[in-house]
Amino acid sequence: MEFESRCVQGSYEPKNGEPRVLPLVQSTTFYYEDADKMAYVFDYPETGHLYTRISNPTIDAFEKKMAALEDGVAALACSSGMTAEMLAILNACSTGDNIISSTTVYGGTYNLFNVTLRRYGVETRFVDPKASEEEIEKLIDDKTKFIYGETIANPAMIVLDFDKFARVAKKHGILFMVDNTLASPYLLKPKKFGANVVVHSTTKYLDGHASCVGGVIVDLGNFEFQGNPRYEELFNKPDDSYHGRTYSKDFGNATFVAKARCQMMRDFGCQMSPFNAYLTNMNSETLHLRMEKHSDNAIRIAKLLANHPAVEWVKYPGLEGDEFYDLAHKYYEKEAFGGMLVFGIKGGKEAAVKFQDALKFLKIVTHIADARSSVLHPASTTHRQLSSADLEACGVPENLVRLSIGIEDYKDIEKDILQALEASRK
Ligand code: PLP
16 A cells, blocks of 8 residues: 555455444453463464453554554554653663663653663763764663664754664664654655664654544564674563563564563553544544645745744754755655744743744644644743753753644634734834
8 A cells, every 4th residue: 555545544454344444442351262262362462462451453453554654564552652762762771771862852752861761770872963973883882772863853853864873773783763753654754764663652743633642663673683682681582471482583573562562561551542542543544634734834834934023043844944954855755844843033032932922823732743733932831841951952942932833724824923923022
């Protein structure tokens, strides 16, 4: 199936007489006629469902669609984007291990890496996304388990230089994991540029209607665990807690997600609910249509802001002259760059707050990538826990305003932004 057809029909194929729409299986558990039949599924979880913490037909269908959209081999749906990141990292890290991450990641991710995982002995070594390959390599040791970046950093709008990070990861046999939330697989495919694992906050464009918090880990099936000493202990030896199975030997190229499901999800139990999988699956059927409209509205707003006297600067990779224009054009699939953009308003933090408060059609919400246009001033809301130095490190100056441009009629979005810009100068 082509990509757009996968969005619409990629999760479910009805058999004779079955519902046309993916059924919502709102059941915690599944019946087996005898102990042997159930035991078989325990040993070979890929052959059936036992308990919804591990797998469920509705969640499974959504996972299959996500794997298909990212050209991967398997996926694991989680209760949130943060959970997907956490589970993916703990899947390959034990106390004493480290990961290397670009500094310009979403604020919640930065905090998870910089504070919480550190408390459990997993260290994050941050690196400037513009660092040279040699600088990145200097941070690697034999305990390094991931190189991590966001396709387009929220809200710094820095496009990841995939080739550079992928080359380093490949040279050292390290998993390259990418948060592809803000591009969505419609606009960019990390697998084409060397990623091994993709995580998403499905809360954003995949759901796209601000109805379900969720996340997913996608195994791109292109990493060789066997024979790689970095992953020997966790992936290449039998897991006594899981019927003595060896993930890299027994699950083929879906090793990463198999372990994440059979061991991590089993023990941490932070799966997506069947209802959220059902809704997110249905909403993702229009991903390709929405991403075009988001992108079309956003580039027009970016141009409007770039020419407005109340605006100091605009960051949107589709805007000519943007620092990441060339990189975005190298990696994105088409002339479309999503609905999020940021700008610096003249008059600093005070003007930013006035602008935000004056908007009527765009609503102030702690959210992006929704069909409805919205606004947020990170320095006074989502990022307020970060020090000024951390804010700078994340690329979030105090006058930065983040807009998430929706799929409404452009004229309504434009009118509201223009009146709010006037209000910010009073
Ligand atoms: N990754 C990115 C790029 C995000 O923007 C977010 C949330 O805004 C997350 C991950 C976390 O996802 P969630 O809110 O679904 O936990």
